[in-house]
Amino acid sequence: xxxxxxxxxxxxxxxxxxxxxxxxxxxxxxxxxxxxxxxxxxxxxxxxxxxxxxxxxxxxxxxxxxxxxxxxxxxxxxxxxxxxxxxxxxxxxxxxxxxxxxxxxxxxxxxxxxxxxxxxxxxxxxxxxxxxxxxxxxxxxxxxxxxxxxxxxxxxxxxxxxxxxxxxxxxxxxxxxxxxxxxxxxxxxxxxxxxxxxxxxxxxxxxxxxxxxxxxxxxxxxxxxxxxxxxxxxxxxxxxxxxxxxxxxxxxxxxxxxxxxxxxxxxxxxxxxxxxxxxxxxxxxxxxxxxxxxxxxxxxxxxxxxxxxxxxxxxxxxxxxxxxxxxxxxxxxxxxxxxxxxxxxxxxxxxxxxxxxxxxxxxxxxxxxxxxxxxxxxxxxxxxxxxxxxxx
Amino acid sequence: xxxxxxxxxxxxxxxxxxxxxxxxxxxxxxxxxxxxxxxxxxxxxxxxxxxxxxxxxxxxxxxxxxxxxxxxxxxxxxxxxxxxxxxxxxxxxxxxxxxxxxxxxxxxxxxxxxxxxxxxxxxxxxxxxxxxxxxxxxxxxxxxxxxxxxxxxxxxxxxxxxxxxxxxxxxxxxxxxxxxxxxxxxxxxxxxxxxxxxxxxxxxxxxxxxxxxxxxxxxxxxxxxxxxxxxxxxxxxxxxxxxxxxxxxxxxxxxxxxxxxxxxxxxxxxxxxxxxxxxxxxxxxxxxxxxxxxxxxxxxxxxxxxxxxxxxxxxxxxxxxxxxxxxxxxxxxxxxxxxxxxxxxxxxxxxxxxxxxxxxxxxxxxxxxxxxxx
Numbered sequence: 001x002x003x004x005x006x007x008x009x010x011x012x013x014x015x016x017x018x019x020x021x022x023x024x025x026x027x028x029x030x031x032x033x034x035x036x037x038x039x040x041x042x043x044x045x046x047x048x049x050x051x052x053x054x055x056x057x058x059x060x061x062x063x064x065x066x067x068x069x070x071x072x073x074x075x076x077x078x079x080x081x082x083x084x085x086x087x088x089x090x091x092x093x094x095x096x097x098x099x100x101x102x103x104x105x106x107x108x109x110x111x112x113x114x115x116x117x118x119x120x121x122x123x124x125x126x127x128x129x130x131x132x133x134x135x136x137x138x139x140x141x142x143x144x145x146x147x148x149x150x151x152x153x154x155x156x157x158x159x160x161x162x163x164x165x166x167x168x169x170x171x172x173x174x175x176x177x178x179x180x181x182x183x184x185x186x187x188x189x190x191x192x193x194x195x196x197x198x199x200x201x202x203x204x205x206x207x208x209x210x211x212x213x214x215x216x217x218x219x220x221x222x223x224x225x226x227x228x229x230x231x232x233x234x235x236x237x238x239x240x241x242x243x244x245x246x247x248x249x250x251x252x253x254x255x256x257x258x259x260x261x262x263x264x265x266x267x268x269x270x271x272x273x274x275x276x277x278x279x280x281x282x283x284x285x286x287x288x289x290x291x292x293x294x295x296x297x298x299x300x301x302x303x304x305x306x307x308x309x310x311x312x313x314x315x316x317x318x319x320x321x322x323x324x325x326x327x328x329x330x331x332x333x334x335x336x337x338x339x340x341x342x343x344x345x346x347x348x349x350x351x352x353x354x355x356x357x358x359x360x361x362x363x364x365x366x367x368x369x370x371x372x373x374x375x376x377x378x379x380x381x382x383x384x385x386x387x388x389x390x391x392x
Numbered sequence: 393x394x395x396x397x398x399x400x401x402x403x404x405x406x407x408x409x410x411x412x413x414x415x416x417x418x419x420x421x422x423x424x425x426x427x428x429x430x431x432x433x434x435x436x437x438x439x440x441x442x443x444x445x446x447x448x449x450x451x452x453x454x455x456x457x458x459x460x461x462x463x464x465x466x467x468x469x470x471x472x473x474x475x476x477x478x479x480x481x482x483x484x485x486x487x488x489x490x491x492x493x494x495x496x497x498x499x500x501x502x503x504x505x506x507x508x509x510x511x512x513x514x515x516x517x518x519x520x521x522x523x524x525x526x527x528x529x530x531x532x533x534x535x536x537x538x539x540x541x542x543x544x545x546x547x548x549x550x551x552x553x554x555x556x557x558x559x560x561x562x563x564x565x566x567x568x569x570x571x572x573x574x575x576x577x578x579x580x581x582x583x584x585x586x587x588x589x590x591x592x593x594x595x596x597x598x599x600x601x602x603x604x605x606x607x608x609x610x611x612x613x614x615x616x617x618x619x620x621x622x623x624x625x626x627x628x629x630x631x632x633x634x635x636x637x638x639x640x641x642x643x644x645x646x647x648x649x650x651x652x653x654x655x656x657x658x659x660x661x662x663x664x665x666x667x668x669x670x671x672x673x674x675x676x677x678x679x680x681x682x683x684x685x686x687x688x689x690x691x692x693x694x695x696x697x698x699x700x701x702x703x704x705x706x707x708x709x710x711x712x713x714x715x716x717x718x719x720x721x722x723x724x725x726x727x728x729x730x731x732x733x734x735x736x737x738x739x740x741x742x743x744x745x746x747x748x749x750x751x752x753x754x755x756x757x758x759x760x761x762x763x764x765x766x
């Protein structure tokens with residue numbers, strides 16, 4: 001594949017999913033991404049996903065390794081003046097800075113946008129935060145599903161007439177979608193910087209991204225006072241005759257969408273329920289069949305149907321995996337691409353970096369530091385290859 | 393910054409082709425991707441069949457307005473676009489669409505649309521939206537819901553012994569729409585440097601599975617799949633005096649949460665570790681419930697944030713129209729629609745050097761004569 005972002009260099013302060021994955025998507029398009037961490041503040045995914053307590057655990061977290069492949073890793077303690085000086089020197093060599101710290105942290109490091117622009121007027125700073133960089137709630141903290149609730153998605157998610165539901169720890173939906181949007185905007189800003197010589201400060205609010213994804217409901221509420229209350233409706237959907245999951249004889253949940261009256265007539269004919277309501281007849285029909293048989297018959301009748309898969313099905317299904325998962329040469333699994341580019345998936349150039357794995361190479365090649373300089377930084381604790389923290 | 397200054401994508405033209413007989417879940421992804429491009433300044437020409445984009449008839453419907461305008465979904469997904477009506481089942485219609493695409497930078501369309509093959513081979517970079525990965529045997533009819541099931545996202549939400557639940561709204565289509573926008577942006581970046589742009593193919597199933605990556609990561613690491621934990625989950629949605637609050641916290645946020653609730657029973661050693669809290673999650677929430685029940689969302693959020701605990705009050709879409717944070721940031725744009733009147737809607741969730749990108753109204757059917765667009 002051609003590499004749309006070949007020649008672009010990214011300084012990546014991104015953590016967890018929202019920030020780190022935006023940089024990963026830029027790396028997948030050909031950018032050289034340098035991830036900055038430190039022993040005192042490694043990416044929390046190194047800790048959250050740690051498999052055991054034996055030395056080197058911080059380099060083995062699947063959550064970290066899934067997200068940070070195709071990057072180089074540098075350890076610089078940004079709480080030290082020397083770490084800050086080196087970070088600023090790197091900014092001069094980069095096109096983009098990505099960060100999702102709490103508001104104010106970058107300022108304390110002397111790396112706010114005004115400082116970055118003074119070093120490099122073409123720099124694009126993408127700041128991804130919970131609430132955005134302005135407004136009365138700018139300092140609010142959130143963690144994944146906090147934003148399911150505050151964005152409005154949870155109010156529309158839940159069993160019929162019951163309490164709202166969040167996507168939860170194992171999905172953290174609002175964290176996943178922000179990078180799908182932010183990456184495209186960062187690329188637009190890189191184009192503008194090339195054309196005009198002026199960079200940009202891009203202020204992303206994760207909560208706004210999540211609300212953007214239910215925008216038609218907000219628009220409808222603005223024009224229709226009758227829509228003041230949000231009601232959960234299970235799996236039902238406006239304009240759709242019948243939609244839900246029912247259990248098959250072999251215990252799988254089968255998702256079915258009967259979109260309109262024509263589909264309802266076809267479904268009724270298939271299951272022999274021309275008079276009984278589908279809502280009662282269809283569950284019984286599915287319960288009397290295997291998942292495979294029920295799905296095949298419904299699809300043949302032109303009715304969307306599918307089993308509810310879990311992670312074991314996804315890993316086993318290489319066709320569904322397609323480009324969005326990638327197996328490394330040593331049998332490890334990593335995140336792939338959300339799209340196919342020129343028909344292909346991700347090109348894994350390198351595995352996720354160990355903490356500080358490329359400190360020496362990057363500081364030498366980009367900033368001209370000598371081996372002695374780097375040994376001195378190591379002795380001062382400005383760089384390191386081991387974390388000094390416990391829980392996150 | 394000057395709201396009238398040229399927008400960043402104003403040098404580019406994008407064609408959106410709305411072929412007939414395409415599942416609506418694909419169209420929602422197409423339309424979201426090009427809406428973002430239009431708000432960022434690209435000229436987006438939406439080619440509609442004579443009866444109009446099928447989304448013009450999909451809910452939620454506004455209480456008043458002409459039939460082809462009343463869909464809030466359509467209005468939301470098509471801001472800032474031009475509409476051209478062409479019969480893509482006729483040779484002249486197809487020829488005209490291909491001419492428009494040939495002059496554009498990118499063309500966004502769905503597979504299996506009847507003209508997909510021709511649209512792959514114009515001078516514009518093809519951005520193609522499909523249900524499944526390329527090369528899969530024809531999978532039959534689809535919906536967002538059945539794709540969510542196949543991609544394992546349904547499995548993650550709800551009670552373990554009850555049916556799995558979809559997320560509200562159109563999350564499968566919209567996640568794919570955001571992805572297609574980013575692919576479009578990458579293609580435009582390559583073209584603006586005179587590089588060959590990669591073709592982009594987005595499938596709803598692959599995007600949903602990508603979003604759900606912790607299911608595969610977790611399965612690979614543990615040998616069994618994560619799944620919905622419902623009432624056994626560490627994070628619960630609890631009732632409070634005026635609604636609901638999502639109780640969310642990390643390991644290091646447990647001590648401030650415990651001190652916030654202030655019930656001495658929370659000091660029990662069985663709650664001291666994450667493993668212990670997960671084992672006794674029912675007892676934990678039984679102790680905490682009265683504290684929430686006695687307080688409003690605003691009170692709870694204020695006290696929790698003061699201690700750095702990320703509780704999330706549940707807001708409805710209607711309540712978000714009044715949210716102080718959204719008002720202060722100008723996130724919601726006011727738009728005066730020629731036939732529907734005033735509408736308030738989310739604008740792009742980014743501020744670019746402090747600038748927001750206010751959307752322009754979606755086009756009526758046949759607003760732009762095809763000749764003028766050429």
